[in-house]
Amino acid sequence: MAQSLNFFVSTSPSPDFYSHSKLTLQTPHNHHHRLLFPFTKNPPLHLCASADNGVSAVTTNYVAQNGVSVSAGSIEVDAVTEAELKENGFRSTRRTKLVCTIGPATCGFEQLEALAVGGMNVARINMCHGTREWHKSVIDKVRRLNEEKGYAVAIMMDTEGSEIHMGDLGGASSAKAEDGQVWTFSVRAYDTLRPERCITVNYDGFAEDVKVGDELLVDGGMVRFEVIEKIGPDVKCLCTDPGLLLPRANLTFWRDGSLVRERNAMLPTISSKDWLDIDFGIAEGVDFIAVSFVKSAEVINHLKSYIKARSRDGDIAVISKIESIDSLKNLEEIILASDGAMVARGDLGAQIPLEQVPLAQQKIVEVCRQLNKPVIVASQLLESMIEYPTPTRAEVADVSEAVRQRADALMLSGESAMGQFPDKALTVLRSVSLRIEKWWREEKRHEVMDLPDIASSFSDSISEEICNSAAKMANNLEVDALFVYTKDGHMASLLSRSRPDCPIFAFTTDTLVRRRLNLQWGLIPFRLDFSDDMETNLNKTFSLLKARGMIKSGDLVIAVSDMLQSIQVMNVP
Ligand SMILES: Nc1ncnc2c1ncn2[C@@H]1O[C@H](COP(=O)(O)OP(=O)(O)OP(=O)(O)O)[C@@H](O)[C@H]1O
Ligand SMILES: CC(=O)C(=O)O
Ligand SMILES: [K+]
Ligand SMILES: [Mg+2]
Numbered sequence: 001m002a003q004s005l006n007f008f009v010s011t012s013p014s015p016d017f018y019s020h021s022k023l024t025l026q027t028p029h030n031h032h033h034r035l036l037f038p039f040t041k042n043p044p045l046h047l048c049a050s051a052d053n054g055v056s057a058v059t060t061n062y063v064a065q066n067g068v069s070v071s072a073g074s075i076e077v078d079a080v081t082e083a084e085l086k087e088n089g090f091r092s093t094r095r096t097k098l099v100c101t102i103g104p105a106t107c108g109f110e111q112l113e114a115l116a117v118g119g120m121n122v123a124r125i126n127m128c129h130g131t132r133e134w135h136k137s138v139i140d141k142v143r144r145l146n147e148e149k150g151y152a153v154a155i156m157m158d159t160e161g162s163e164i165h166m167g168d169l170g171g172a173s174s175a176k177a178e179d180g181q182v183w184t185f186s187v188r189a190y191d192t193l194r195p196e197r198c199i200t201v202n203y204d205g206f207a208e209d210v211k212v213g214d215e216l217l218v219d220g221g222m223v224r225f226e227v228i229e230k231i232g233p234d235v236k237c238l239c240t241d242p243g244l245l246l247p248r249a250n251l252t253f254w255r256d257g258s259l260v261r262e263r264n265a266m267l268p269t270i271s272s273k274d275w276l277d278i279d280f281g282i283a284e285g286v287d288f289i290a291v292s293f294v295k296s297a298e299v300i301n302h303l304k305s306y307i308k309a310r311s312r313d314g315d316i317a318v319i320s321k322i323e324s325i326d327s328l329k330n331l332e333e334i335i336l337a338s339d340g341a342m343v344a345r346g347d348l349g350a351q352i353p354l355e356q357v358p359l360a361q362q363k364i365v366e367v368c369r370q371l372n373k374p375v376i377v378a379s380q381l382l383e384s385m386i387e388y389p390t391p392t393r394a395e396v397a398d399v400s401e402a403v404r405q406r407a408d409a410l411m412l413s414g415e416s417a418m419g420q421f422p423d424k425a426l427t428v429l430r431s432v433s434l435r436i437e438k439w440w441r442e443e444k445r446h447e448v449m450d451l452p453d454i455a456s457s458f459s460d461s462i463s464e465e466i467c468n469s470a471a472k473m474a475n476n477l478e479v480d481a482l483f484v485y486t487k488d489g490h491m492a493s494l495l496s497r498s499r500p501d502c503p504i505f506a507f508t509t510d511t512l513v514r515r516r517l518n519l520q521w522g523l524i525p526f527r528l529d530f531s532d533d534m535e536t537n538l539n540k541t542f543s544l545l546k547a548r549g550m551i552k553s554g555d556l557v558i559a560v561s562d563m564l565q566s567i568q569v570m571n572v573p
Helices: 056-066 079-088 109-117 132-149 262-266 272-284 297-310 325-329 331-337 345-351 354-370 393-404 422-442 458-476 490-497 511-517 534-547
Strands: 003-006 008-010 020-026 032-038 046-048 097-101 122-126 154-158 175-177 182-186 198-200 215-218 223-231 234-241 243-245 251-255 288-291 317-322 340-344 375-378 409-412 481-485 504-508 523-528 556-561 566-571
Touching (some): 097 422, 132 154, 132 272, 154 272, 182 223, 288 297, 297 317, 325 331, 331 354, 354 375, 409 422, 458 556, 458 566, 490 504, 490 556, 523 534, 534 556, 534 566
Parallel strands (some): 097 122, 317 340, 340 375, 375 409, 504 523
Antiparallel strands (some): 003 566, 020 032, 223 234
């Protein structure tokens, strides 16, 4: 029999409202313990509850108020998860989510499908590279894959930003800079064939801003030059650290051991080209927009209201990329304003000393977790796999560390965009994630992180308490899965924040919410039509999942819901 704890909160503005909460704890021996709490709160809340015999009493009441009916309907979950659940059972599903940057190596339909099969949860397109037509064709293919083959891959568009970077390499995929060579960095636009060892720069003030003696870092130091001469728009540079130059690589320059960033600080976070790309993203209905080189919360608030006013569903999540000194300074307010964050270690490592990057990563992951925002650890996780089929031991250790920190997601960049072994790289992320997650559960490690209260309303506080308790109960009772019925995804993310031992089945009526939840740790998002009647919802879910072989009789489940704020513990009948 189900044991349940239900709350019912509505924000009725009635002036002479009456509110109370009644908690019922039903023991197996039918001893009912009731608690009655009088409430006076402003703004007025209507809090009532509960059921003496399971869920039916309350939910019937709720349905009567809302008149929502349940259609028989079906349940949608992505094909990979379904196979994983059937094969390995609840416990061994992967909790850490995987983002793949799509590029020339992976933009074909079959290549995208191979990544989906390999566990890609989110496909990232980087607006620094390629044309809008190219990106549109990738988005179309991913959508087709989802529709035709039952995947739920979300799409993340990453803005170019207006930091200083190199142009393309006249069509070449890379160029090798050797020690002692002199290269020219120029703001000229070359129509005709450009001279050898010549790189264009996107920023007109470049030649004025650099000084002879400055150090010029490509891609955060993958290649280094020293400025030796300025001739009009051309800047002659001596290669001091050889390496591979990639198209549109970021450029930073350093003087007397410090990053020169006065000009960068004046460049807008979202350039006019970025705004056009954002319009494109809104029109295409991407799920996430990742904003490069965020400096303050202001720009994120601006973008969010822009999206809200223009997007059909008003619902594209905004991810702040933490990759500049300014973003580290304003970390908490930026993350608070955003729907998630990315530790963009590539550019971050060009702005702060490399040895500080791991600590910055740890801090960003921690702040995101506390503020309940998903966080992606990105860049160079498996860099050597761009060229080689196996990773270095150090790379495996780096991936393990990000999983151990319990980041929501890991991201492939060049490894999947233009590397020779995209599928193998994804397999490494997948197997390392599974191994570390298993270790965590076997060791019965408990969270050391204090999760602060983040609710901004009383109703949210109840959701938060319910989710924190449900996650704790799930660990203590060693349940097989948490079920959450959520319209907007909020309660699902609160459960994820607690990083419980068991997987979280998140049922939502909304396809967009379902795809967005794909970025969050431990969530298995399902699309399901459901009502406010929990008994009906549960029965329907059990029969649909049982029919598909994803759960079986006897499995122990804790279910929570955000329409009817409740916790129930039960065995699958
Ligand atoms: N759409 C694309 N077309 C061609 N090459 C791409 C594309 N996307 C990525 N690449 C290649 O893959 C490499 C790594 O991709 P990634 O998106 O991490 O680039 P990045 O420029 O380092 O990132 P960011 O600009 O966000 O800091 C790029 O340097 C580029 O060479
Ligand atoms: C991902 C990205 O933008 C970076 O690492 O710089
Ligand atoms: K970018
Ligand atoms: Mg970057």
